[in-house]
Amino acid sequence: MSGHTYLGMPAFPERSAAAVQDAQLRHNLRHATRTIRGKRAAVIDELPDWPGAREAAKEIKDRTLRHLDRYLVQLEEAVTAAGGTVHWAADAAEANRIVVGLVEATGERSVVKVKSMATQEIGLNEALESAGITAYETDLAELIVQLGEDTPSHILVPAIHRNRAEIREIFQRAMADWGRPAPGDLTDDPRALAEAARLHLRERFMSTRVAVSGANFMVAETGTLVVLESEGNGRMCLTLPETLISVVGIEKTIPTWEDLSVFLELLPRSSTGERMNPYTTTWTGVTPGDGPQTFHLVLLDNGRTDVLADQVGRQALRCIRCSACLNVCPVYQRTGGHAYGSVYPGPIGAILTPQLRGMQSELDASLPYASTLCGACYEVCPVAIDIPEVLVHLRARAVQESGHRAERLAMRAARWVLERPVRLTRAQNAAGRFRRLIPKRLPGPLGGWTDTRDLPPVPRESFRAWWRRTEKGDS
Amino acid sequence: MGEGALELLAERIRDYRAQVRLVRAEEIPNAVAKALRARNARRIVVPPGFPAEWLASGECEWLSDEGPLTPAELDRVDGVITSCVVAIAETGTLVLDGGTGQGRRALTLIPDYHLCVVPVGRVVRTVAEAMPLLDPIRPLTWISGPSATSDIELDRVEGVHGPRTLEVIVVG
Numbered sequence: 001m002s003g004h005t006y007l008g009m010p011a012f013p014e015r016s017a018a019a020v021q022d023a024q025l026r027h028n029l030r031h032a033t034r035t036i037r038g039k040r041a042a043v044i045d046e047l048p049d050w051p052g053a054r055e056a057a058k059e060i061k062d063r064t065l066r067h068l069d070r071y072l073v074q075l076e077e078a079v080t081a082a083g084g085t086v087h088w089a090a091d092a093a094e095a096n097r098i099v100v101g102l103v104e105a106t107g108e109r110s111v112v113k114v115k116s117m118a119t120q121e122i123g124l125n126e127a128l129e130s131a132g133i134t135a136y137e138t139d140l141a142e143l144i145v146q147l148g149e150d151t152p153s154h155i156l157v158p159a160i161h162r163n164r165a166e167i168r169e170i171f172q173r174a175m176a177d178w179g180r181p182a183p184g185d186l187t188d189d190p191r192a193l194a195e196a197a198r199l200h201l202r203e204r205f206m207s208t209r210v211a212v213s214g215a216n217f218m219v220a221e222t223g224t225l226v227v228l229e230s231e232g233n234g235r236m237c238l239t240l241p242e243t244l245i246s247v248v249g250i251e252k253t254i255p256t257w258e259d260l261s262v263f264l265e266l267l268p269r270s271s272t273g274e275r276m277n278p279y280t281t282t283w284t285g286v287t288p289g290d291g292p293q294t295f296h297l298v299l300l301d302n303g304r305t306d307v308l309a310d311q312v313g314r315q316a317l318r319c320i321r322c323s324a325c326l327n328v329c330p331v332y333q334r335t336g337g338h339a340y341g342s343v344y345p346g347p348i349g350a351i352l353t354p355q356l357r358g359m360q361s362e363l364d365a366s367l368p369y370a371s372t373l374c375g376a377c378y379e380v381c382p383v384a385i386d387i388p389e390v391l392v393h394l395r396a397r398a399v400q401e402s403g404h405r406a407e408r409l410a411m412r413a414a415r416w417v418l419e420r421p422v423r424l425t426r427a428q429n430a431a432g433r434f435r436r437l438i439p440k441r442l443p444g445p446l447g448g449w450t451d452t453r454d455l456p457p458v459p460r461e462s463f464r465a466w467w468r469r470t471e472k473g474d475s
Numbered sequence: 476m477g478e479g480a481l482e483l484l485a486e487r488i489r490d491y492r493a494q495v496r497l498v499r500a501e502e503i504p505n506a507v508a509k510a511l512r513a514r515n516a517r518r519i520v521v522p523p524g525f526p527a528e529w530l531a532s533g534e535c536e537w538l539s540d541e542g543p544l545t546p547a548e549l550d551r552v553d554g555v556i557t558s559c560v561v562a563i564a565e566t567g568t569l570v571l572d573g574g575t576g577q578g579r580r581a582l583t584l585i586p587d588y589h590l591c592v593v594p595v596g597r598v599v600r601t602v603a604e605a606m607p608l609l610d611p612i613r614p615l616t617w618i619s620g621p622s623a624t625s626d627i628e629l630d631r632v633e634g635v636h637g638p639r640t641l642e643v644i645v646v647g
């Protein structure tokens with residue numbers, strides 16, 4: 001991730017100390033988080049039954065995660081039936097390889113992108129750049145971040161650490177290098193800055209043939225992807241190009257079309273504090289005569305099945321990235337997003353990043369301590385993730401894992417599969433699709449176990465036989 | 476639909492700083508003509524199946540999408556007029572599904588002005604009520620106000636890439 005690396009970064013305490021000294025950042029964060037908090041509270045109060053909606057959302061996500069393997073297979077079938085192509089990527093490198101390959105196959109040298117945390121997580125822009133492909137970010141905030149050669153600092157308002165004068169300066173300096181230059185008389189009025197972005201990107205939207213997106217939700221039953229946004233750049237990317245490639249974390253799945261409704265109620269209200277965001281696009285495969293005629297869905301694991309194996313930690317996968325927990329967090333408000341050294345900042349980052357990446361690095365092992373355990377994040381979370389509970393759990397794990405890490409992880413994963421026999425078939429079903437899932441994951445437990453015990457690896461075909469012989473793993 | 480759903484819809488759309496008129500069915504042609512005249516919008520895209528009797532204004536050039544129109548052509552029109560498949564009162568949301576009178580997605584994306592007529596019987600109160608009326612196989616666009624951003628110091632600014640002006644005629 002050239003110039004943007006998160007690797008080898010100093011641990012949270014050092015990074016946050018540096019950030020706390022930045023008065024501009026602190027001011028912006030205070031203003032921003034206070035504004036959003038107020039708006040959120042007003043529209044949440046308007047809901048007739050917020051606790052009920054929250055419980056329903058939690059229940060849907062938990063049910064999905066429990067049967068994720070089955071829903072992913074169902075999703076794949078539905079997307080394929082609707083004319084899309086599904087790819088399974090076990091880790092960042094594989095996902096990047098798939099996307100680069102798909103773009104290269106079109107013969108294009110550039111793509112337009114709509115904000116996606118999954119593609120940031122895997123460093124896709126950098127991978128494309130290495131292949132000589134330019135990725136143009138199109139969200140206003142992402143554009144500011146990209147032109148400023150920066151990293152995002154808030155899930156929702158990635159450029160929250162920049163004020164209008166800085167943004168004007170960035171536009172004037174850098175827009176010309178990326179395409180249409182900023183107007184000569186550009187002021188720092190937000191309207192003028194938005195207009196400059198509109199002009200800068202319009203031509204690009206109309207001429208670029210490949211787009212890359214993420215998705216907020218994927219509906220297993222119908223194969224429908226859902227993107228919520230405000231500016232219309234999402235619609236541009238999802239509608240105008242000929243080829244659309246969506247990279248989506250596997251935990252974004254929900255079972256049915258009806259299930260989507262509770263999330264459409266909760267996400268905009270929790271996130272921007274609006275009853276509804278300006279634009280939501282849903283699409284299923286391809287539609288003749290409307291939108292991209294080639295659609296690829298890249299399902300991203302990249303550590304998520306490891307998180308699933310942790311019974312306490314796995315609730316982090318319910319997250320719908322609303323950022324409400326950031327806005328109430330006293331630690332985040334003082335340090336800002338960069339201190340977390342990952343694309344997932346704030347309380348959710350403190351529990352998600354160490355689980356996705358493991359806690360080998362000093363930064364990642366320190367993240368579970370980036371909290372006062374005040375519980376405000378849990379209170380506002382629309383999917384009721386008990387962040388303090390997971391933090392405490394991860395602190396314990398960080399200590400434990402200095403010991404027999406691989407074995408412990410392996411056994412935990414095994415327990416998750418073995419709890420219920422029906423999971424096994426499904427697990428193998430899904431596992432077969434993630435080429436690299438084996439031997440690291442589901443029959444992965446054994447892979448990890450053999451690593452530490454110096455036993456020959458168990459061939460994947462014999463896992464089922466072993467299962468039967470040992471009477472479903474009970475012996 | 477229930478009591479006051481049309482009024483609620485109008486109020487909630489207005490909250491997004493979009494203009495709303497509540498009219499009776501026979502007033503549609505007049506309301507359309509008035510809205511377009513007020514904006515001095517003359518070259519208007521009309522999607523397939525949009526009721527011709529609502530387009531009474533003699534001052535406008537009605538552009539069909541048979542062709543279809545290129546993005547560059549769409550960028551040069553004054554606006555687009557469509558209906559919608561469902562409108563959700565509580566959230567002030569219009570849902571378009573590309574069906575009759577709505578057209579493909581690009582038509583309501585590239586022009587800077589979108590006039591939407593919400594026909595009788597299309598208004599529901601909640602998002603949950605809207606779901607069973609929608610066909611997920613069709614590409615859907617949910618529109619709640621004009622395009623907007625709050626990315627610069629959280630000041631809401633209308634219009635980055637989508638239509639900067641949204642106007643709605645609710646028929647009741």
Ligand code: SF4
Nearest residue numbers: 319320322323325381
């Ligand atoms: S953890 Fe909960 S509050 Fe935080 S971003 Fe995720 S869904 Fe929102």
